[in-house]
Amino acid sequence: MATKNIFKVSFYNQGNVYEVYASKVYQSDLHGFITIEELKFHERTSVVVDPGEEKLKTEFEQVKRVFVPMHAIIRIDEVEKQGVARISEAGEKIAQFPSQIYNTGDDKDTKS
Numbered sequence: 395m396a397t398k399n400i401f402k403v404s405f406y407n408q409g410n411v412y413e414v415y416a417s418k419v420y421q422s423d424l425h426g427f428i429t430i431e432e433l434k435f436h437e438r439t440s441v442v443v444d445p446g447e448e449k450l451k452t453e454f455e456q457v458k459r460v461f462v463p464m465h466a467i468i469r470i471d472e473v474e475k476q477g478v479a480r481i482s483e484a485g486e487k488i489a490q491f492p493s494q495i496y497n498t499g500d501d502k503d504t505k506s
Contacts, residue, residue, distance in 0.1 A: 400476050403430055404468040411468065411484050414450065414460075415476045422461055430460040434476050450479045 401419045405412050417432035435451045454460065 400434065400473050401430075402469075402471045402473050402477065403428075403462075404470075405462045406466045406468060406484060407462075409484055411482050412450070412480075413477075413482075414454075414479045415473075419470055421464075424461055426464050427461040428464055428467055428470075430462060431458070433457070433460070433479075435479055436476070447479045450481060 398417055401416050403412075403414050403416060403419055414430065415434040416430045417434065419428065419430050421427075422429040433454050435447060
């Protein structure tokens with residue numbers, strides 16, 4: 395029986411770090427984005443519920459695909475087994491890498 399790939403994706407979103415698990419992660423046809431498909435969440439088997447994972451599950455409930463800007467990706471790992479998805483505060487040690495993806499044309503010499 396073939397095993398399915400499981401990816402752990404960490405990305406920066408509005409001052410928080412999201413860690414999600416998915417079966418498919420690839421470069422999007424939308425320039426500068428990574429596509430995350432088939433998000434995985436633990437099935438509830440007990441009365442104890444992780445509020446962080448429940449918040450993510452609710453946020454992505456009707457989502458088929460997530461398009462994350464490439465510069466917001468912190469890390470993508472292929473893992474052996476699924477962990478618990480979570481949201482945590484980014485804190486001071488994590489920041490987006492400053493980059494200019496698109497050329498705005500501001501660097502052109504305007505002298506005639």
